[in-house]
Structure formats: C-alpha cells, structure tokens
Amino acid sequence: MSLKLYNTLTRQLEPFEPLSPGRVSLYTCGPTVWNYAHIGNFRTFLFEDLLRRWLELSGYAVYHIMNLTDVDDRIIKEAGAKGLSIKEFVAPYIDAFQEDREYLRIAPAHDYPRATHFIPAMVRLVEGLLERGIAYRGDDGSVYFSIDRFPAYGALSQLDRRELRAGASTRVSADEYAKEDARDFALWKAARPEDEAVGAAWDAPFGRGRPGWHLECSAMALDLLKRRFKADVLDIHAGGVDLIFPHHEDEIAQSCAYTGETHFARYWMHGEFLNVRGAKMSKRFGNITTPRDLREDGIDAGAIRLLVFQTHYRQKLDLTDEGLRGAQEASRRLGEFGRRLLDRVSDADSRGFVLAGSRLRDEVREAFDDDLNAPRAIASMFDFMNEANRLLDAGERPGPSAVAEWQTADAALDISTVPRVTEIRPIIRPPIEGEPPMHLPEDPPDDPEALETWALAWATMRANAKAQRDFAAADRIRKMLRGSGYEVRDRRDGIVELVRL
C-alpha cells in the first residue's frame, strides 16, 4: 500500500507520485496578515502540517513553501486608517502568526515568501502574459487576464464557463467596466492614491500598481520552484476549500498560460471548513476564535490538534466547548500514557508489545496512506494505548520497537499533552519533642518557581500527616494544592507525583 491522495483536479483518489523521485514540492496558501489568524484558518494549516509530516515520515524530502500575503485590499484599508505603511501595519500580525503556528506545533515551512518581496517576479509574469496576448490592459490602467484566451479555464472548480457570468451578478466589482469580460480577473491593479499613501504601489513597464490577489502565488511558487527544483510544476498545492474558486482556478490559468505546462500543480488538495454552530468562522459573522483565545482558556495544543485530526480533513468540523473539553481529556490521557510507556522501556519488547507495536505500525500506515485518514490513525493509537496499559499492568515491558511505533504515530499527529509532573520521595519522620511546628503559608506565592517549592513543601507535609494517619489534615492539604493547580498522586512505591494542572 502506498500513499493515495484525493485530487480536487480529478475528484478522485490517486496514487501519489512526485515528479522527481523522493522529492516533493509543496505549496500551501498561507495567511493574509491583516489580522490574527483564527482557528478556522489554522484548521487548514494543521491539515497541511499533517500532510507535510506524513510525506516526510514516508521518506520524502519535502520542500514546503507557504506564502504570506502582505498586500491586499483589507491591509491597505486598515493601514490607511491607522496612518501606517502596509509594511508597518503587517509586521505584528506576521509575528503573531508565527507565534500561533509554534503554539500549535505546526512545522515551519522552508520558505515564507512575502508578496511584496516578489514584485519583480510578478512583473515578469505579467509581462510574459501580455507578450503572449493572454493578458490585456484595461482602460483603467490595470492588467487583466483574459479567460477567453485560456480554454482550460474552469477545470479545477468544474464551473461551467457560462454559469460564471450569472453568478457574478450579485457581486459586481467597482472596476468591472474596465474588463473585456466580467469573468476576467485582475493581474495588476493600477495604483490609486490610497495605495500610494501606504506604500502599496510599485513601478512596472505596464504601469504603476500593485499585484492582484492570485498573482503572488503563481509568481512566488514558480520563482522558488525554478531555483530549487529547476521545474515549472508543483507536486502538491493545498489550501482551504474556498480557494478552489476563484483563487486556485486563476492561479492555474495564469501559471499555465505563462509556463505552457498542462499543470501548475499535479495534486490539488483542499481542507474543509471549521464551523461554529454550523456557520463558517468569519470576521463577518463575529464568531472568531483564535489560537490565542484557546491558549488563554488553558487548552493545550495537543487537544486542539486532536480535535482537528479526529475529523477527516475533507469533512466539515464544528467547534464546540464540549468537543474541546473532550479533546483535552483524550489528549491528556495520551500524554499520560506516553510518559508511562517511556518510563517502563526496556532493552527488548515483550511478546505482547511486539504484536501491539506491529499492529499499530500497520494500521497507522494504512490509515494515513488512505488520503490522510487521521481519525483512523488516532483510533489505532487509542487501541494501542489500551492494550499497552493492560500489558504494563500485567508486568510486561515495552522495548525499542513498540516505543518507536508509538513515537512515529505521535510524530505524525503530535496530539498528546504530556503532563507536567514532579516526583518526590517525601522524607517521613516523627515529630521531634519541643520542635516548633513548621510554618508554611497557606497562600501560594505568585512566582512560579516559589510556587513549585511551596507545593513540594506542602506535599511533604501531607505525606507526614498521612504517615501519622492524620487523614483529615492530609486531605485538607491535597484540596489546597488542587486549588493552586496541583494534583497529588500517591504511588504504590511511596513516590508522590505532583501534577501541574
């Protein structure tokens, strides 16, 4: 069994074969940095992260490009309102995106090209299209792509060319009059005073202006691909379902018209939406949740990843508090188990672990190879966990192979929340005659380090109270510690675990 991926281009599952053996070029549409990206945006980035990780675990050397769109209508408008250049306006959102990305454990792309850094490549592309007679200059000084001169248009979205016109009637753009055909799209937009004011205008042979929405992706992908792979065709291009039309359709049109290739990317993959109460997450609906919000609510990245991956990437996912809570608990259990497994590792796998490990490997591989069926892979991880816990309880020990299989599965998904545990062996001693009683403040200190010391001291106190069978005192201390974010676990071997909640 080898990797099969669903290709939007053919609407079919296809065996994945990169153009050059062993190497994969992957381009994923990144954020428009006009605001904090929300968890719906990140669902797509998480799906792409899984794709990237699984390709790498399958032995491919992946070259992953994710663009940062740092010039568009919204950015120009917001920057203008704040009296900032687009460059200044965008900077904090780029930082925030990278912070959120790290928080969600999304592997960094190899390149994060910014639209404004690739103006020359875009100009070359537009010039090329003008030379080929596929693009034209409108009366408004903008440059448009003529859909009539690109017969393959519409292949990705399977939209009938004639139908596009009817649909467009509800949203007629202001510069409509300049186009030869309502369906044509802007490659280059003539500079307006508002653009100039925020530094969003560049000189070009065909007139001063700024790039259209789709242009950047084609220009940057082709430019980077040329440098790195000496090629004009991407292996995989991914994004959210809403990008199929017009964004990706237009990327294909301009790229292929420019390169003369049949494909811009051979595999097009699209992740479904994350919804809130059935509606898509969107600024317009005011139902935005960002990773930073979830982080503030104490939700671990592992839980968010688990929640997202428990639904197949081509299925809609509804974000609910209950779902989040459930994922948090499940993620914690996986992390708890991972810790237990590593704690008991030995030189050789017991018979039970050999079997459980090889079953996990087979199931996980089969699941991911089947169009990244993460829900099934996760189910296999839970099956392994349950079996392994049973084996551990029965005294069996895992060896390198079982541990490696577990770690491979977790390396693809990264859905565990490992508990923060401090283990102590408390010093038990009888109270000494005449010794003044230990005085520990009941209020926890604010400083995290002092808090840890404080908690450990109380845990020791509690162990002593227990040793003297003063269970009332012991239970009181445990309750107090819980109130300060520590759970106390008494192990059978006398070690006390303090778990930071």
Next chain:
RNA sequence: GGCGCCGUAGCCAAGUGGUAAGGCAGAGGUCUGCAAAACCUCCAUUCGUCGGUUCGAUUCCGACCGGCGCCUCCA
C-alpha cells in the same frame, strides 16, 4: 439558478455490499485510608425518511426532508 458536500449512540466521529472503529460523557467494579492515575465490564438489532436494485444495503440507485459550502480577492 449552477457546482458540490453532509445527515451514524447524549456529544464528536471512522467505516464496509454480509450485518456498526475510536474518543468524550455516563453507569458498575478492581486498586487506594480516601483520592488521583490505570485496568475490567456495560452503553446504536441500528446508520435522516420513503421507495428501488440485490440472497443480503448503513454502504449502490432514485425521490423527499434537513444542514452547509463555493459561484471574483474569504482557510
């Protein structure tokens, strides 16, 4: 109007032409001074509705009901 997706237990969610994975929640039990963690057991004769094809359909086909997305700058 065009293109497309979805409807599986309280909640989330896989799945197959041969009789329903997994997670959360819930119930009971083991362990524990009591807990926590872990383990064991239980928890959909049924997969939106109605027809059809078939020896057999949740899985294929049709209709209907319900929810959702895209149709020019939204992941």
